[in-house]
Amino acid sequence: MKFSLKTLLGAAGIALGLATSAASAADIPDELRIGYQKYGTLVILKERGVLEERFADRGIKVRWTEFPAGPQMLEALNVGSVDFGTVGETPPVFAQAADADLVYVAHQPPAPTAEAIIVHKDSPIKTVADLKGKRVALNKGSNVHFLLVRALEDAGLSIRDIRPAYLPPADARAAFERGSVDAWVIWDPFLAAAEDALEARTLRNGSGLVNNHEFYIAARPLAEKYPHIVKEIVEELQELDRWAIDNPRAIAKTLAPSTGLAEDVIYVAATRANYGARYLSDEVIEQQQTIADTFSDLKLIPKKLDIPSVVWKP
Template identity: 45%
Template sequence: MIETRLKALGHTVKWVEFSLGPPLLEALGLGGIDLGQTGDAPPVFAQAAGADLVYAAAQEGAGTGSGILLPKGSPIRTIAELKGRRVAFAKGTSAHNLLVATLEKAGLAYGDIEPVILAPADAAAAFARGSFDAWSIWDPYLAIAEGGEGVRVLSSATDIARPNTFFLANRGFAETRPEVLTAALDVLDGVARWAEANRGEVAAILSKGTGVPLAATRRAVDRANYRIGPLTPQVVAEQQSVADRFHALKLIPKPIRIADAVWVAPARNG
């Protein structure tokens, strides 16, 4: 679909797969790719580092697809009991933001836990071995782990702060070829609307393509929001709170203003 639409505008589509948001945005900022999708934290780190990117669209999160997991046999019952514990997460990702926001709500500081920085695939294996006390993670890793015996969700993002997802574009691309970016987002919106109405088929396609068990994939798909829209004032404010949180923790080197990186689509004729 997107290939056909953009070919009419003189562009070919090349799909590039990334396992995490930070390397995707590094490629985006350098012009290696034009458009990509990530969670809430990666663009904050990228903008603070001077990456040349813009927020093109958003998918507002419900929060049910992200959470902090406890392994089988864990004695932990409250967030406060994470103090002094080893908590795994991928640095600079939405799971990082979820963790620090969760700690804040419980009156804990980031320094009250022992961070264990692991990519999701590595963390999944370590979680199964009981190598740390808790794991902040998103779907489908969350959905897969939830199927494990005795695994519990200590807290979900629904209880703390919803993790929005964003489509980001290279600024130069957005400014020089806005018609291409608009066309790409239109096609993605159509696919998203189809996905909302055909979750069973989406789960089957994703399970086959990724190798993730169908039951876990269906669990993740059923609680996902696929709808795509512009960044509303509320979404911008929520993303600004993410940026302010990371700056307060000195995890980014300077304060940033999210509104400065929000792309405004050109008015459509007719």
């Protein structure tokens, strides 16, 4: 049977079109699963619906899941139920030590005053050194874990000189209110809420001790298979941050309903945050390596970590 050149070229075109279509379909995920906490840039992104709008024409569904803190969110990422999320400095260290298949994607600028060790306003505890032998509440593996370690070191103590009470924020606040713990290490907006409602006194915040970066973390399979999708998420975060820098009142209005806190409380937290998502520099990678080495030396994680090996290169 003979075929004309026109017929052969037509068939080749159809085959090429089908192959391109199949490749295009394989180049996008069916669903993007994002983990978020009650407070932060991802909540604003969720409320604005910009990711849904951006990915709608490609049929990518965006599913949002709320978590009480970073460690719980990264546990979900580790078992494959979350693709992307935001956490503080310490949760990804603990997650990597537990062999979570994650990568650091981007970070926000330092916000050291957005976390602190607090005590009751009439507490006899006046300095971090006074915490020796005291019961201190914190969320294990969260960003404030490193703040506590550094503050104790700066005061000539170690984590072994106190009695840690590992509690999530809601339980920690309850323990703090009833006096079951002597101090609480916590981040915004829970920090701002405690200052407002409980008149809590700051014993030491992160200034001069920690950077308190917020990190955007992705499951490695998402970042490696769909790098363009990850880049688009970062682009939307950068666009959001450009707006957020000059609009703390608008941030407060947006986030107050999701947190259940007064707008004035969220406004205080928003002014202590820092905006401007960017990819990780060598300096930031080195800072994360220092945190990982610190926890390894203290035997709080079971092994040494190599932070550069889990940094995504866009």
